[in-house]
Amino acid sequence: MGTLALAAKITHVPSMYLSELDGPRKGSRQDAIDGHREIGRRCRELGVDTIVVFDSHWLVNANYHVNCGPHFQGLYTSNELPHFISNMAYEFPGHPDLGRVLARVCNDWKVETLAHDQTTLAPEYGTLVPMRYMNEDQHFRVISVSALCQAHYLNDSARLGWAMRRAVEDHYDGTVAFFASGSLSHRFAQNGLAPEYAFKVWSPFLEALDHEVVRMWQAGEWRQFCGMLPEYAAKGHGEGFMHDTAMLLGALGWSEYDGKAEVITPYFGASGTGQVNAVFPVTPVRGEMIPRAVASTADGYTSIATRL
Incomplete structure (x- = not known):
């Protein structure tokens, strides 16, 4: 029925907003903004009508959650970095019907998920920053999915991603994009050193690790990457414990995925963290393969929350 047309791992660094404003940082993140655009x-070329964002800034302590209100509008100031994002205007349509379908099918696949279609809950900046540059004209409907998961297993996040693809392809008459919104390594610069690391990664180890991961993505080494994901999330300080990435790869077929990533915005450092914009081609999969692939590869995962 429906189509998952595009999948991507994207940055949402707040310095992209600073890059718009007059001052010393003006223009400094134009490459990341251009990547989003x-x-x-x-997405427009492929006929996408709805973007689903796995948002690693939406922290939850139980269940998975889908923010699918009918319309989102407001001014956003980051509680984490209010000197980077302050009073940033946003507006875009939501998609309650699809959000409810996504949650229902996730529950069918034994991943407890709640849809919030009548809520005052606003999206986090893992959704707001990308939509500022990808959806300025409010062309796309937007759904946000919680991906900063404090007490969750990565295998459940992978299964959620697969269930959401099944929801789109089996129960939705439209075209959708999935975005994993989060960094690679996410070790912020120590307090007092932030200006020195504005365009750098915190350590040579983390930078080298991130570069190897991007190389694996470009080479299509998914079995190896899925096998190392829990340890990479822990030792590599992955943002949101890399649940957004597990969701995206679950949707694509997990370790059986056979695409090769295309880097749109080359890897860059931001406040100590490692960032990239990369598109993962959506390739066909046989539906009966994925539950076995996810289960056999991921059932042994230790909760990242307990590893740190």
Whole structure:
């Protein structure tokens, strides 16, 4: 019925907003902004009507959650970095019907998920920043999914991603994009050193690790990457414990995925963290393969929350 047309791992660094404003940082993140606009252009070209964002800034302590209100509008100031994002205007349509379908099918696949279609809950900046550049004209409907998961297993997040693809392809008459919104390594610069690390990664180890991960993505080494994901999330300080990435790869077929990533915005450092915009081609999968692939590869995962 429906189509998952585009999948991507995207940055949402708040310095992209600073890059718009007059001052010393003006223009400094234009490459990341241009990457978002290119991904938005591709979505339009593919006929995408709805973007689903796995948002690693939406912290939850139980269940998975889908923010699918009918409309989102407001001014956003980051509680984490209010000197980076302050009074940033946003507005875009939501999609309650699809949000409810996504949650229902996730529950069918034994991943407890709640849809919030009548809520005052606003999206986090893992959704707001990308939509600022991809969806300026409010062309796309937007759904946000919690991906900063404090007490969750990565295998459940992978299964959620697969269930959401099944929801789109089996129960929705439209075209959707999935975005994993989060960094690679996410070790912020120590307090007092932030200006020195504005365009750097915190350590040579983390930078080298991130570069190897991007190389694996470009080479299509998914079995190896899925096998190392829990340890990478822990030792590599992965943002949101890398649940957004597990969701995205679950949707694509997990370790059986056979695509190769295309880097849109080359890897860069931001406040100590490692960032990239990369598109993962959506390839066909046989539905009966994925539950076994996810189960056999991920059932042994230790909760990242207990590893730290």
